[in-house]
Amino acid sequence: MANRTIDLPQGTLDLLILKTLAPGPQHGWAVSDRIGQVSKEVLSVKQGSLYPALHRLERRGWIKAAWGASKNNRRAKYYELTRSGRKQLEDEESAWRRLTTAVSQILETA
Amino acid sequence: MFHDLLFRMRALLRRSSMEAELEEELRAHLEHEVEKHIRAGLSPEAAERLARFEFGDLEQVKEECRRSWGVQLAYELAAGVRCGLRSASRHPALATASALALALGILANTMMLGGLATVAQRLWPQPGPAQPALSAQNAVPRPARQIEVHPEAVARKVPAPAPARARKSHQAGESHLARLAPPARNRVGTVTAAFSPTPGAPRIRPAMLISQYEDVSSNHLVLVRETWRQVRPGAFQETLVVIVVPASAAGVAAGSVAENLETLQEEGWRPVILNTRTATSNSTQWGGMAVMEQSGQYASFVESMPNL
Numbered sequence: 001m002a003n004r005t006i007d008l009p010q011g012t013l014d015l016l017i018l019k020t021l022a023p024g025p026q027h028g029w030a031v032s033d034r035i036g037q038v039s040k041e042v043l044s045v046k047q048g049s050l051y052p053a054l055h056r057l058e059r060r061g062w063i064k065a066a067w068g069a070s071k072n073n074r075r076a077k078y079y080e081l082t083r084s085g086r087k088q089l090e091d092e093e094s095a096w097r098r099l100t101t102a103v104s105q106i107l108e109t110a
Numbered sequence: 111m112f113h114d115l116l117f118r119m120r121a122l123l124r125r126s127s128m129e130a131e132l133e134e135e136l137r138a139h140l141e142h143e144v145e146k147h148i149r150a151g152l153s154p155e156a157a158e159r160l161a162r163f164e165f166g167d168l169e170q171v172k173e174e175c176r177r178s179w180g181v182q183l184a185y186e187l188a189a190g191v192r193c194g195l196r197s198a199s200r201h202p203a204l205a206t207a208s209a210l211a212l213a214l215g216i217l218a219n220t221m222m223l224g225g226l227a228t229v230a231q232r233l234w235p236q237p238g239p240a241q242p243a244l245s246a247q248n249a250v251p252r253p254a255r256q257i258e259v260h261p262e263a264v265a266r267k268v269p270a271p272a273p274a275r276a277r278k279s280h281q282a283g284e285s286h287l288a289r290l291a292p293p294a295r296n297r298v299g300t301v302t303a304a305f306s307p308t309p310g311a312p313r314i315r316p317a318m319l320i321s322q323y324e325d326v327s328s329n330h331l332v333l334v335r336e337t338w339r340q341v342r343p344g345a346f347q348e349t350l351v352v353i354v355v356p357a358s359a360a361g362v363a364a365g366s367v368a369e370n371l372e373t374l375q376e377e378g379w380r381p382v383i384l385n386t387r388t389a390t391s392n393s394t395q396w397g398g399m400a401v402m403e404q405s406g407q408y409a410s411f412v413e414s415m416p417n418l
Contacts, residue, residue: 027135027138027142028135028138028139029138029139029142029143030142032139033142033146046166047136047139047165047166047171048166048170048171048174049174051132051135051136051139051171051174051175051178052174052175052177052178053178055175055178055179056178058117059113059114059117059118059178059179059180060113060114061112061113061114067131070138070142072145074138074141074142075134075138076135076138076142077131077134077135077138
């Protein structure tokens with residue numbers, strides 16, 4: 001069976017994490033699981049990329065972390081968007097849409 | 111920016127707490143993954159094996175996270191220092207010997223480079239404003255000791271000395287220097303050798319001459335420093351630094367060249383380059399005074415001294 005997973009294009013992981021956190025606080029595993037589910041397992045985020053990215057976003061002040069209890073009553077570290085994180089998400093989303101539109105246009109017309 | 115700084119400070123100052131949080135966070139991730147596989151129908155053992163396999167190298171993930179904290183360099187530096195201190199405490203004699211060897215190496219290098227610079231300066235003295243000598247034009251204020259200015263020196267215009275007198279006085283200065291000179295030394299302020307006007311000398315080695323000459327007609331003491339640099343075979347660049355002071359200046363005229371220079375320097379006299387020119391080997395026979403006479407600069411220089 002062919003492997004349907006696609007490696008994330010460089011620079012998109014931050015955008016995906018910010019977007020996944022937009023509805024509300026999530027812990028790391030849930031972020032990874034959510035990205036897999038929504039993309040129908042096409043996109044897969046490895047732990048070696050996810051956690052460094054989460055910590056980097058926290059360092060930049062785009063997300064903040066707090067310990068809490070998960071659904072199965074385990075202790076988990078929840079990440080939440082900050083105000084500057086929402087602004088960053090808007091910017092990155094807009095840039096991504098412009099990029100994909102431009103690439104699509106080229107693919108369709110060239 | 112502020113968040114970044116705060117985060118890095120926390121990573122630096124509360125590293126153990128952050129490490130513990132990281133450990134717990136990754137363990138929680140692994141447990142979530144195991145539960146997911148169990149829910150999919152695997153046995154707990156198989157689920158754990160699969161989760162660990164999918165997770166990959168735990169230490170590698172931790173290392174990646176530490177890098178994202180932005181303080182990896184500080185951690186490595188601290189680890190290096192700790193390792194060094196541990197080694198030093200285990201082998202204090204070896205550590206002391208290493209530190210001493212390092213210090214001696216640095217000292218030797220510094221001395222060698224300093225010595226090379228001095229030798230280079232002696233072999234190829236640099237003419238121009240960088241040369242140290244003395245002048246009254248940019249003298250610093252003299253708080254302690256005042257030079258007494260001879261009243262006649264202020265009013266009189268000083269003519270250029272007759273060439274014959276200049277030569278004689280200059281030669282007298284040389285013989286005076288020759289008497290004083292310990293020829294082994296060669297630095298500013300120390301008389302090294304008299305200028306030797308040997309006719310037809312094939313080559314003049316770069317040398318420094320400090321001499322003094324008393325201009326009795328104008329009651330001035332003239333101190334001359336000459337620097338020679340061979341610019342090509344048979345041609346030399348000559349730098350003259352001339353200090354003209356009234357013979358009545360306190361404590362100046364009575365001493366030797368070195369003493370007079372020292373006195374002047376204490377009084378705050380500072381360098382001026384009077385003349386830099388390229389001369390042929392013939393014109394060097396009478397040294398700087400001959401050059402000055404020819405160019406007529408002596409008179410104009412003395413006249414231009416504003417406060418004498």
